[in-house]
Structures are given as structure tokens and as C-alpha cells.
Amino acid sequence: PxxxxxxxAPGAAPAxxxxxxxxxxxxxxxxVEEAMLAVLHTxxxxxxxxxxxxxxxxxxxxxxxxxxxxxxxxxxxxYVRVSSEELDRALRKAVGExxxxxxxxxxxxxxxxxxxxxxxxxxRWPFSDECIPWExxxxxxxxxxxxxxxxxxxxxxxxxxxLCEKIINIVEVMNRHEYLPKMPTQSEVDNVFDTSLKDVxxxxxxxxxxxTDSLGTxxxxxxxxxxxxxxxx
Amino acid sequence: AMDTDLSSQDRKDLDKFIKxxxxxxxxxxxxxxxxxxxxxxxxxSPTGSDWFNLAIKDIPExxxxxxxxxxxxxxAVGRSMCVEISLKTSEGDSMELEIWCLExxxxxxxxxxxxYTVYNRLSLLLKSLLAITRVTPAYRLSxxxxxxxxxxxxxxxxxxxxxxxxxxxQTVRVGTVGTPVGTITLSCAYRINxxxxxxxxxxxxxxxxxxxxxxxxxxxxxxSSPMHPCNYRAGEDNGAxxxxxxxxxxxCTTSFSTSPPSQCxxxxxxxxxxxxxxxxxxxxxxxxxxLAFSHQLSSSRLSYQPAALxxxxxxxxxxxxxxxxxxxxxxxxxxxxxxxxGVPPVPSQPxxxxxxxxxxxxxxxxxxxxxxxxxxxxxxxxxxxxxxxxKCGSPHDLLETIFVRKVGAFVNxxxxxxxxxxxxxxxxxxxxxNVELEDNDPMVNPPDSPETESPLQGSLHSEGSSGxxxxxxxxxxxxxxFKPAFSKDDILPMDLGTFYREFQNPPQLSSLSIDIxxxxxxxxxxxxxxxxAVHEKNVKEFDxxxxxxx
Numbered sequence: 001p002x003x004x005x006x007x008x009a010p011g012a013a014p015a016x017x018x019x020x021x022x023x024x025x026x027x028x029x030x031x032v033e034e035a036m037l038a039v040l041h042t043x044x045x046x047x048x049x050x051x052x053x054x055x056x057x058x059x060x061x062x063x064x065x066x067x068x069x070x071x072x073x074x075x076x077x078x079y080v081r082v083s084s085e086e087l088d089r090a091l092r093k094a095v096g097e098x099x100x101x102x103x104x105x106x107x108x109x110x111x112x113x114x115x116x117x118x119x120x121x122x123x124r125w126p127f128s129d130e131c132i133p134w135e136x137x138x139x140x141x142x143x144x145x146x147x148x149x150x151x152x153x154x155x156x157x158x159x160x161x162x163l164c165e166k167i168i169n170i171v172e173v174m175n176r177h178e179y180l181p182k183m184p185t186q187s188e189v190d191n192v193f194d195t196s197l198k199d200v201x202x203x204x205x206x207x208x209x210x211x212t213d214s215l216g217t218x219x220x221x222x223x224x225x226x227x228x229x230x231x232x233x
Numbered sequence: 234a235m236d237t238d239l240s241s242q243d244r245k246d247l248d249k250f251i252k253x254x255x256x257x258x259x260x261x262x263x264x265x266x267x268x269x270x271x272x273x274x275x276x277x278s279p280t281g282s283d284w285f286n287l288a289i290k291d292i293p294e295x296x297x298x299x300x301x302x303x304x305x306x307x308x309a310v311g312r313s314m315c316v317e318i319s320l321k322t323s324e325g326d327s328m329e330l331e332i333w334c335l336e337x338x339x340x341x342x343x344x345x346x347x348x349y350t351v352y353n354r355l356s357l358l359l360k361s362l363l364a365i366t367r368v369t370p371a372y373r374l375s376x377x378x379x380x381x382x383x384x385x386x387x388x389x390x391x392x393x394x395x396x397x398x399x400x401x402x403q404t405v406r407v408g409t410v411g412t413p414v415g416t417i418t419l420s421c422a423y424r425i426n427x428x429x430x431x432x433x434x435x436x437x438x439x440x441x442x443x444x445x446x447x448x449x450x451x452x453x454x455x456x457s458s459p460m461h462p463c464n465y466r467a468g469e470d471n472g473a474x475x476x477x478x479x480x481x482x483x484x485c486t487t488s489f490s491t492s493p494p495s496q497c498x499x500x501x502x503x504x505x506x507x508x509x510x511x512x513x514x515x516x517x518x519x520x521x522x523x524l525a526f527s528h529q530l531s532s533s534r535l536s537y538q539p540a541a542l543x544x545x546x547x548x549x550x551x552x553x554x555x556x557x558x559x560x561x562x563x564x565x566x567x568x569x570x571x572x573x574x575g576v577p578p579v580p581s582q583p584x585x586x587x588x589x590x591x592x593x594x595x596x597x598x599x600x601x602x603x604x605x606x607x608x609x610x611x612x613x614x615x616x617x618x619x620x621x622x623x624k625c626g627s628p629h630d631l632l633e634t635i636f637v638r639k640v641g642a643f644v645n646x647x648x649x650x651x652x653x654x655x656x657x658x659x660x661x662x663x664x665x666x667n668v669e670l671e672d673n674d675p676m677v678n679p680p681d682s683p684e685t686e687s688p689l690q691g692s693l694h695s696e697g698s699s700g701x702x703x704x705x706x707x708x709x710x711x712x713x714x715f716k717p718a719f720s721k722d723d724i725l726p727m728d729l730g731t732f733y734r735e736f737q738n739p740p741q742l743s744s745l746s747i748d749i750x751x752x753x754x755x756x757x758x759x760x761x762x763x764x765x766a767v768h769e770k771n772v773k774e775f776d777x778x779x780x781x782x783x
Contacts, residue, residue: 026737045360050286051277063277066288067363069270078372080363083275083288110739142739158733164368168405171361175408177354199275 018133021173023166024140027075028155029109032102032141034072035163036095039139040115040207041070041081042167044091046174047117047135048082048202052193054186065200076160079167084200094207101211102143109143111211117203119181120191134179239413243347247412250347251307253284254355255314255335258362258419259299259388260289262316262333265366266375266384285356295386302388308337310415315394317387318371320378327385329397330371331423336393338418342411354410358419361408369405369423398424 027035050063066083081088098113105111115137121130146152181203184192193201239247264271273288283289299314308314313336321327345351366372375384395402407419768775 024739026739042364045364046357050275050279053279061279062286063279064275064283064286064288066273066275067360068272069367071270076373078270078367078376080271080367083273142736144736154733158737162737167364167368171364171407174357174361175406177357199277 017179018136019173019178020136020138021169022138022140023169024142025159025162025166026142026144027159028146028152029099029103029143031072031074031155031159032099032143033092033095034075034077035159036098036113036139036141037070037081037091038072038075038077038079038163039137039166039170040091040095040113041088042079042170043115043137044087044202044205045080045082046170047205048084048087048200049193051195051199051201052189054189058185060186063199063201072160074156075163076156077163079163082200082202084197086197087200087202091207094209098209101209102141105211108212109145110141111209112138112140113207113209114138115205115207117205119204122191134181239347243413247347247351247414248307250352250355251412251417252303254359254417255303255308256291256296256299257284257287257289257359258314258333258335259316260291260295261359261362262318262366263292263295263386264290265363265372266318266386268375268378268384285352285359287356287359289359298388302390304390306390308335308390308417310337310339312391313337313393314390315388317389317397318375319385319387319397320371320374320382321385322382323380329399329424330374330384331369331421332393332395332398333421334393334419336418336420337415340411340416341413342416343413345411345413347413351410351412355417358408358410358417362419365405365407365421369421370425371423395422398422399426401425 023039025035025039045067048065050065052060052062054060067080068083069078070081071078095113098111102109102111116133117135118131118133121132123129144155146155181192189195192204194204195201273290275288276283279286303314306312313334315335316333317329318331318333319327319329371384374382378384402422403425404420404422407421409416409418411417
């Protein structure tokens with residue numbers, strides 16, 4: 001399977017380790033989006049700060065992050081996300097693509113979506129900047145088909161409970177207070193944070209996914225993104 | 234040796250952080266149990282008033298209760314701050330659901346930077362708390378409160394008391410933050426043998442307010458939800474409102490430095506106004522729940538100051554349903570806001586029609602013979618609270634539909650286990666396990682209770698309620714409602730439970746395993762010509778793909 005690592009040249013291996021967390025869920029088709037959004041938003045809640053405002057002498061102040069409750073329609077579950085429509089839109093777009101790919105792949109309904117946090121390290125021309133991942137979240141999804149309404153009702157509740165467990169797992173990882181990129185100077189901030197949103201500032205992240213078709217080979221659409229990113233530089 | 238003692242400025246800052254962290258923790262927990270969705274705005278410009286860079290509202294009454302409980306102290310070893318969440322039914326029975334504990338242990342991290350790392354980690358911990366408060370069982374219970382029960386909170390400081398949670402309670406850790414004076418830990422212990430309250434059950438039971446909906450002229454009470462959107466009215470402070478305690482005005486101006494840590498600049502300044510400005514004092518209308526004691530809560534007015542950025546009232550989505558807390562000294566006596574340890578007298582002059590509304594809101598209880606519902610004298614309200622405490626009636630048919638024990642993720646050790654798996658019923662996994670003991674279950678067939686005269690003439694049931702003791706309010710409170718919701722399906726070839734369990738934990742796909750490197754290089758090289766051939770065949774597709782990138 002194609003690697004979902006980012007644009008670093010294989011030879012330039014970074015010294016730090018990228019911690020990787022894997023979560024697995026089994027859901028019904030119509031629950032895929034909400035389940036993915038719940039997990040991704042929970043991770044990003046912990047990995048977003050307020051906007052930085054740099055002042056003189058290298059000091060900076062931080063904006064305020066608002067939060068809001070989201071109720072799921074197809075799962076007995078609710079989660080908290082950062083109050084940022086831009087961020088929500090970005091996640092919904094990625095999750096929507098993932099869901100469509102799952103559906104249209106004709107596979108057994110197995111796939112995974114990954115959320116990777118990375119830092120950029122500037123290289124001198126003609127080399128492109130390195131992306132050094134420092135945290136990788138992978139959600140493995142197994143889509144099940146249920147025969148009747150009774151099963152669906154159980155599924156609503158069960159998946160809700162499973163997601164509760166996932167949230168607890170995510171919080172456990174966050175609480176380890178392991179490596180986080182150093183707070184950057186003003187000139188470096190775009191190498192650590194995504195400063196493109198107007199109200200919050202998540203760490204630089206990228207989302208990719210893999211669909212496993214029934215032959216066991218996987219197709220990734222990260223390639224497209226990577227190529228696009230590379231060309232954009 | 235280097236001086237590892239905390240500088241006095243650091244110490245002051247740390248104490249301040251811990252204090253405000255404790256207050257924000259309480260706010261997050263209580264707000265998560267009000268039964269409504271919370272929504273606060275992000276703001277890119279720091280206002281200086283949002284502690285830990287998070288937009289968390291401060292409900293003044295909650296801050297007041299928290300400060301009262303803390304009494305100027307900070308969490309320390311052996312002195313924990315606890316927020317107890319409990320459920321109280323319309324019959325007056327109550328049960329502890331959760332205890333959230335903010336504790337301090339002795340493990341110190343002398344090296345950590347207070348004004349930077351500790352602060353940011355406390356912020357992260359609050360985010361974790363926001364997330365975790367939505368995943369314990371009490372969250373879903375609190376979202377459905379208002380009809381047959383309400384959720385209440387109590388804050389206390391000192392030793393953690395977990396005995397009211399029943400057997401086999403579970404604990405979830407929210408997180409820890411090391412500081413130079415100790416490690417702060419935040420966790421939640423929650424009852425699990427009351428795991429499941431089915432939405433379906435509630436839909437079957439008509440809400441109390443729904444019966445009398447046409448009594449309302451002014452504010453129709455939608456039967457589907459006990460919540461009201463916020464209804465802000467700027468208005469005068471009438472004294473029943475909390476004084477904004479002055480250091481809740483404290484501004485937290487954080488400046489972080491990216492230069493070497495020793496140059497961290499962190500200032501906490503008091504806001505430039507010392508007395509709470511009457512900028513915009515909004516009044517939250519607290520909707521009445523159709524329960525005997527609730528009028529006391531609705532007779533108070535909550536007021537708070539919205540975030541300085543002046544976000545409009547319409548888009549706040551601020552939770553309105555507010556359940557008052559218990560007085561620490563008298564756990565069953567309800568506290569009305571604005572009064573120390575007692576029941577507040579309700580202002581006799583209605584302001585903005587709220588009082589009139591509230592009285593009217595209270596009258597639906599007349600429909601169930603609750604004639605003592607005039608909130609105008611503390612005497613009556615004393616009686617009400619005492620009698621609601623004393624009521625431990627036999628609402629078995631009401632409760633029966635509420636409490637269903639479910640075998641599921643939140644259930645640990647069911648009482649009186651009976652193995653159902655070998656019974657020939659569908660989905661045996663999901664069936665409550667206690668069916669045979671229903672007859673012995675006191676909640677199904679309650680013991681006869683003596684009739685006593687109660688100032689509340691009648692209850693929600695037509696029979697009088699007993700004045701029996703509250704001794705068993707803390708007992709395990711499990712109603713068994715064995716009505717398997719799913720009929721047997723002959724089409725399904727195997728037991729759904731087994732089926733479900735199997736696919737819930739699918740085996741790891743070999744193609745997803747990490748040891749791809751185990752494949753030999755030779756294999757890869759061998760497959761290359763084949764792959765190239767395939768790609769060449771699809772060259773048109775790839776060209777089209779490249780087109781889309783342009």
C-alpha cells in the first residue's frame with residue numbers, strides 16, 4: 001500500500017518519533033460521517049489554540065477558543081467541537097470524500113482515515129520543505145450492513161457507547177503530555193500552526209484516507225493531495 | 234544547587250491558576266448537566282477575560298457556590314474539590330450519579346514552567362473535561378431531564394465521598410497536570426448500575442407539563458423539550474441577583490514569549506473596573522420544571538455578564554435550565570440562589586413579568602393538586618422542601634418506565650445476576666438480567682408505606698404519598714423493566730449478539746499491518762512489470778487525472 005507519509009524525502013529521516021494512535025470502529029453506512037467527525041473534532045479540540053498575536057520583543061497573546069455541542073442524528077452520541085465553521089467545513093469535506101470513496105469502492109466497506117499533525121522544516125532550494133509528522137491518528141472503519149430497524153436501533157446505541165470509549169482513549173493520549181512542537185516565533189508560526197483560519201489555530205494537519213478493496217490492495221487519494229501540495233510549492 | 238523554590242510571583246500565579254481552574258472546572262461540569270447544548274464563540278482577539286484561552290461562561294450562582302465551598306482554600310493533598318451530580322425524581326427520590334473530583338497529590342514537578350506550561354496544560358485539561366463530560370451516562374440523562382426528573386449539583390470541599398454511587402461504580406480520568414507544588418488530577422467516578430434510561434421510555438410517558446399546556450397564555454411550554462431559548466432582557470439589578478464577586482472580574486492577560494523561557498512574561502491584572510459595571514446585565518429566564526420543588530429555583534434570577542465582545546443574545550445558545558444545588562449541610566434542602574444556606578424569599582414584585590410567568594408556570598401543579606405552590610413565603614417553601622425530602626413514595630409505575638438496567642458498556646456488575654444467555658430469547662446479550670427477580674424488587678412491588686398527611690395535597694399520582702424516611706434514597710435504585718424491545722427474527726441465522734460482537738472487533742487486516750517491510754524486495758521488483766503494464770493501459774485515466782490538477 002502506498003505510504004501516507006507526507007512530502008519528506010525518504011532519506012531525510014527526522015530524529016523525533018511520530019507517535020501513532022489507532023482507533024477502530026464498526027459502523028453502519030449512514031453513521032460513518034458522524035463517527036469520523038466526532039473523533040476528528042475531539043482530536044482537533046485538543047490540538048487547536050486561539051489565534052496568536054505577536055507583539056514586540058517576541059511575546060504573543062492567544063485568542064479565545066469557543067466550543068459547542070454537536071448531537072449526532074444517527075448515533076446516540078454527542079460531542080464537543082471547536083467553534084469554527086471553517087474548521088468544521090474542512091473536516092466535513094474530508095469525511096464526505098472518505099464516505100463517498102467507501103461507498104463507491106465496491107469494497108467490503110473497510111477503510112481508514114488518518115489525521116496527521118506535522119511540522120514544516122524549511123529546506124534550501126531546490127529541495128522542497130520537509131513535513132515532519134509528530135502525531136498520527138488513524139481511524140479504521142468497518143462498515144456493516146444491517147438488515148432491519150431493530151438491528152439499527154441497537155447499532156445506534158452500541159456505536160454511541162463505542163464512541164464514548166474512543167473519546168476517553170483520545171483524552172488519555174492527550175493527557176500524556178508528550179511531545180508538542182515548541183511554540184514558534186512569529187517567523188516560524190506557519191511551520192507549526194495552520195494560521196489560515198480566522199478564529200482558531202490548529203496545529204498543521206493533513207487528512208488522508210485509504211480504502212481497502214476486496215482484493216486487499218489499497219487505494220489512496222493522498223497522492224492527489226500530495227501532488228497538489230508539491231506543485232503548489 | 235539551583236534554587237528550585239518557586240519565586241513568589243510564580244507562586245502567586247500558580248495559586249491563581251489553580252483557583253480559576255477550579256472555578257472553570259465547576260462551570261464546565263454544571264453547564265454540561267443543565268440539559269442543553271452549550272455553544273460559545275471563538276474570538277481571535279484576546280479579550281483578556283477568558284481564562285485558559287477558552288470561552289467558558291460563568292454562571293454567577295455556580296461561581297458563588299464554588300467559592301463558598303472552597304472558602305478561600307485551594308485544592309491540596311487531602312482537600313479535594315468535588316462536584317456531585319445527582320438525579321432527583323418528581324417523587325422526591327434522589328440518587329447520586331457522578332462525583333467529579335479535583336485533587337492534588339504530592340508529586341511535584343519542580344522544573345515545570347508555571348506561567349507557560351502549567352497554564353497551557355490546564356487549558357488542555359479543560360478541553361478534555363469538556364469532552365469527557367459528554368461521554369458519561371449522566372450526560373444523556375441530563376439532556377432528557379425536566380419531565381420526570383431533574384439533575385442537581387452540589388459542590389463540596391474536603392474528602393471525597395464516593396459511597397453514594399452504589400456498588401461497582403466506574404472511574405474515568407480526565408487528566409493530570411504537574412506543578413511545582415503538586416500534581417492536579419481531575420477525574421470522575423460514576424454510578425453504573427443505573428445505566429440506561431431509554432429515550433423510548435420517555436416518549437411513552439407524556440410529559441407533565443404537556444397535560445396542562447393550555448393553561449399558559451404567555452409562554453407555551455412545548456411538550457417535547459423543557460428548554461427555552463435564552464430570552465435576554467437588559468434590566469436593573471434588583472438585589473436578588475448575585476453581586477459579581479470582584480475577582481471574577483479579574484482579567485487574565487496572557488503574554489507568552491517565544492524567547493528563552495526565563496523571559497516569559499505573564500501578567501494577571503485586575504480589570505480596570507473594580508466594581509462590577511452594569512454594562513449589560515442580562516436576565517436569564519429560568520424555565521420551570523413541572524416538579525414540586527422547582528419553583529424555588531425559578532424564582533431566582535440569574536444574571537451574568539456576557540463576553541466582552543458583545544456577542545448578540547440570539548446566538549448564544551446559553552443553557553437556561555438550571556437546577557439549584559444542595560446545601561452542603563443539608564443535602565436535601567435546596568438552595569435558592571442569593572441566600573446563605575436557606576431558601577430565598579421570592580421577590581414579591583414581579584420584574585419584567587418574570588414573576589408572574591413563574592407563578593403561572595407553577596400553577597400547572599395545581600392540576601395535580603399541588604396547592605401549596607405559592608412561592609411567596611419562605612415558610613411555605615421550607616415546607617415544600619422538607620416534604621419533598623420526606624416523600625419517598627411508591628411511584629412504581631412512574632419509575633418503572635424510567636429505570637431500565639441494560640447490559641452494555643456502562644454496566645459493570647449487575648445486581649442479582651441471572652444468566653440469561655442460555656434462555657431462548659432473542660438478543661439475550663442486551664436483555665436486562667434481572668427478570669426473575671422482578672417480584673422481589675422493591676421498586677416494582679414497593680413495600681406498603683404509611684399514609685401521612687402532606688402539605689402537598691397529592692402527588693403526581695392520585696394516591697397520597699408516604700412520608701417514609703429518606704433512608705433508602707441512596708440505595709441502589711434499579712427498576713427492572715424487562716421488555717425486550719426486539720422480537721425474534723427467524724431470518725437471522727445466528728444470534729445477533731454473537732454476530733455483533735464478532736464484527737465489532739474484526740481481525741486486523743493483513744494488508745493494513747505495519748510490517749510491510751517484511752515483503753521482500755524481490756517480490757516488489759517482480760511485480761513491477763505487471764504494474765507498469767496496468768498503468769500503461771490506464772494512461773488515459775492518469776492523463777485526465779493530471780488535467781484535474783491544473
